[in-house]
Amino acid sequence: MQAVLFPAPESISIERVPDPTCAPDEVVVQVARCGICGTDVHIYRNEYMSAFPVIPGHEFGGVIVEVGKAVTDFKVGDRVAVDPNLYCGHCDMCRNEMANHCLNWQGVGITRPGGFAEYVAAPARACYRLPAALSDAQVAFIEPLACVVHAMKRIRILPADPVLILGAGPMGLLLVQALRRMGASYVAVVEKQPARLELAKAMGASFAVPVSADQDAALKAIAPRGFGVVIDATGVPAVIEGAFRYLRPRGTFLQFGVAPNHARVSVSPYDIFRNDWTIIGTFALCYTFLPAIDWLASGAIDVTPLVSHVAPMQEFANVFQQFAAGQTLKVHIEIGGAR
Ligand SMILES: [Zn+2]
Ligand SMILES: [Zn+2]
Secondary structure (H helix, E strand, O other): OEEEEEOOOOOOEEEEOOOOOOOOOEEEEEEEEEEEOHHHHHHHOOOOOOOOOEOOOOOEEEEEEEEOOOOOOOOOOOEEEEOOEEOOOOOOOHHHOOHHHOOOOEEEOOOEOOOOEOEEEEEHHHEEEOOOOOOHHHHOOHHHHHHHHHHHHHOOOOOOOOEEEEOOOHHHHHHHHHHHHHOOOOEEEEEOOHHHHHHHHHOOOOEEEEOOOOHHHHHHHHOOOOEEEEEEOOOOHHHHHHHHHHEEEEEEEEEOOOOOOOOOOOOOHHHHHHOOOEEEEOOOOOOOHHHHHHHHHOOOOOOHHHEEEEEEHHHHHHHHHHHHOOOOOEEEEEOOOOO
16 A cells, blocks of 8 residues: 655655555555644654654555454444554553553554554554544544644633633644533634634634734733633743733643653743743543534534645645644645545
């Protein structure tokens, strides 16, 4: 089959590789679409947990073309999305409702071959059957939206909390919509790209604030005592370090963006103490595919405007570099037939 490979850090190739084999508890999925994610950029730069070579891609769905001997609940022809986070189900973390911290965690497209390929093998237990009405574009958003759902379960948003989101990339724009659904009053977004600010407003942001010298004054006018929830959706250390000045007492800071794994920021412990702050992390997702599917199928979350490019696998290197440079919104690689 054809697949995208990161043979080594900072290199991309498209190669013929052997088709995946199907273990007894696995299925083989013919990939329809797979989304490029910021995490793929971190993998490419070797600032994440992958070893090389790796076939990236963890935001995908497709049709089952082979089932392992022990699989009973799926059959060839089923259209599924794959939760790339593979939980063993028997370690202490899995058995204590913290499966995303599974001691035997594996990630499809992270630690094992992923979805930028014609076929990918995955355990049947990681597959989710799809409502027929979901488009391939929506299906490729289930995984990122499942990460947003997990984040919404991690923070305790209070009714009418004012929320500030730093960064309006594809994830920031999903967060805007999710927080409106969660009961935020004002959702303010700070972002440097004007087109993204416009989209943030279209997605329900109350205020779209450009990155500028006047940004602090603009945010102060919106929330004079600070925001109840401040979310970093950039992963940029300098942005994260500056985020706390927008947080009101009793506020919650959510680290959603993925920073390079060697980055450090400095925060005043006195300020955390003095302000009753809560600082929360959110890693990937944890059995949140079903609510993400429901949010998409019900139309509560609109992802169509978030896809700026759809490209064939042959153009991967080109669109990947554009994505990494922040010149695109979500990029989807179309691999199997369109739907
Ligand atoms: Zn992702
Ligand atoms: Zn486990």
